[in-house]
Every structure is written in structure tokens, then in C-alpha cells.
Amino acid sequence: MSPACSMARSRQDLSALTRRQLLWGLGGGALMPGAMAQGIGTTFPSKALRIVVPFGAGGVADLTVRTVSRRMAETLGQPVVVDNRPGAGGVVAAELVAKADPDGHTLLLISNGTAVSAGLMKQLPYDPVRDFKSVGLLATFDIAIIVPVDSRFANLAQLLQWARENPGRLNIGSINIGSTQHLTAEWFKLVAGIQAQVVPFNGTPAVLTALRGGQVDVAVEILGPVLPQLRGKALRALAVTSERRASALPDVPTAQEQGLKGLLAASWNGLAVPARTPAPVIDRLNKEIVSALQTPAVRQQLMDMNLDPHPGTPLQAQEWLQQEIRAWGQVIERAGIPRQ
DSSP: OOHHHHHHHHHHHHHHHHHHIIIIISTTTOOOHHHHHHHHHHHOOOSOEEEEESSOTTSHHHHHHHHHHHHHHHHHTSOEEEEEOOOGGGHHHHHHHHTSOSSSSEEEEEEHHHHHHHHHOSOOSSOTTTTEEEEEEEEEEOEEEEEETTOSOSSHHHHHHHHHHSTTOEEEEEESTTSHHHHHHHHHHHHHTOOEEEEEESSHHHHHHHHHHTSSSEEEEEHHHHHHHHHTTSEEEEEEOSSSOOTTOTTSOBTTTTTOTTOOOOEEEEEEEETTOOHHHHHHHHHHHHHHHTSHHHHHHHHHTTEEEOOOOHHHHHHHHHHHHHHHHHHHHHHTOOOO
16 A cells, blocks of 8 residues: 555544544534434324415315325324415415424425426515425326317317417416416417417316306316316317326327427426425435325325326425426516516
8 A cells, every 4th residue: 555545544544533532432422413313213203294285175286185195194103184275376385384393294285386486476485495305296287278169179280370370369268377377378378489368367167167158269277177077078178288198188199299399387296394304204204105106095096186196206306396496487587477
């Protein structure tokens, strides 16, 4: 061994000895941080968990959480309470969790809305990336471009041709400004290169009433809530904006299949905790989420609602959120939507 290597090895050995003395020889043997974290992980959970949902009861997000949380309660051995806190674009719910004890017992349902708020809001009382740690994704779900069953447009090509021949006359219905549906409608206009009016309504029922009543020509909506009317032949889907065809509508092509390259949007939801939550706790929560999503009964319940279970790691969920923030931020900027 060369003298230089020998000296480097000696410094490493001395450094390691010094660290051991500091950690174990002083103060009666303090626990190493890793051991402390491991201890936290083995005692978690010590009480009921609360999942704060920034949407009202009965919606897609609420139903997803309730389906998964029932299974989590069984495997964690503690109750899991769903706390619906709708309003203010999800800010109220997110701020509540950001300020909660970082012990893993309070979680936040994150979604497209979390990503959109980063680009749409002038100022937030929290940072969607720095103040939270993603635990895992729950599910993704499709968005559809729909028309009444008696519409003049038999397919997407006919709609685009008419819109280009009649600039500014096409009316596209969506729910409120800043929603995933609204931004997808704006994205649709950009990718298709058409001039059209996006008309926001206060909720899906109002959109569907306007669509069937002829107040709007076409609507952009999450597929799950409109499936009954599609299956009942009151509405017709021209396209889905996801990467693959929807399993519930295998005969409906994607927008990309029909030439709208770049129009790729799907809704999603997941769970997050305050940023300082210990890693072993996050790993335990992720393990239980993945287990629930892989349970046949849970998977079937989600798929019956046109939800695609999406088990994965905390890192994958965090990268997903960051990618969504970038993508929706670009849509907001290109569409010229003013910050709220």
C-alpha cells in the first residue's frame, strides 16, 4: 500500500473512531439518528390516522381515499379517518396538513389540483414541494372530450374542421377556472390550433345540463362521473386525453391517436405528509398503500369507478408531482390564464 493510501486509510479509521466516541462514548451512549428513526418506524402508528381531503364527500377523490383507507386501517391496526375540507382551491386542506405534527398520523390527499395551484396562485401559504413529502400515488383516471348523442360532430375530426372553419364559435364546457378539466380544455385549444370559448360552470352536473341543452357544443370532463350517461347513450365520447385508451371505453381513440400530438392529460391523486416526517414512517405508509392497491377487492372497486390503481415508491410519487407542476405551469402560461 502506498504511503498516501496508508495515510488516507488512517484518517478514515480515526474519523470513524471519533464518530463512534461522540455517538456512544459521550453522555452515556446517545442513540444514532438512524436507530432513532428505526425506533419511530417500529412504533408507528400509535393512534388513529387522519387523511385530509380538499374535496367534498362523494367525489372521485373522496371515494378513492375511502376505498384505500378501509384496507389500510385493517393492516395498520388503527382507524383511518377521512376529513373532507373543500374550498379555496385546496389551500385550506394543504395548509392544515403542512402545519400538522410530522409524525405520519396526518396525511393530505394531493392531486392535479396540488400541481395546478403552484402555477395558478400568486401566493400560497406553503410550498407544494418543500413543505410536503409524497408517500405514494393512489390512482390515475381519464379525461374525455364529450358531445351530446345527437351532436353534429360524429368524431373529433369533424369537430376540429368545423371549429377551424368557424373561428370563435365553438363553445367548450368545463368546471370552474383552474380545474384540471378547464386547463385541459385550454390545452386542447392550444394543441388543436383553434379559436374557441371555454365556458366554466360550477360543477359537473351544470356542465352536463348545458351540454345536453345546447348551451355548449362540447365538454371536457373526467370520465368516471359521465360514464352512466355515455353508457345510457345520452352522451358520446369523441376522445380521451390519456396516453392509452380508457378500459371503460376501448372503442374510443385517444386524442393523440387522432392527430393531436402533445395533448396528454389525465387526473390523478396520491397521499403526502408534512416534510419533516421520518423516512421509516413514510416507508411504512407507502408499504400499506401499495398493499391496499394490490389487494384484488380494492383494485376491482377502483376499476369499477374507472380508476387505474397506481402503486409505486415515494420517490416516484414525488417526481410525478414535480413533473405535473412543470407541465400545468406551462399550460397556464401559454393559455394566458391570469394568476389568481
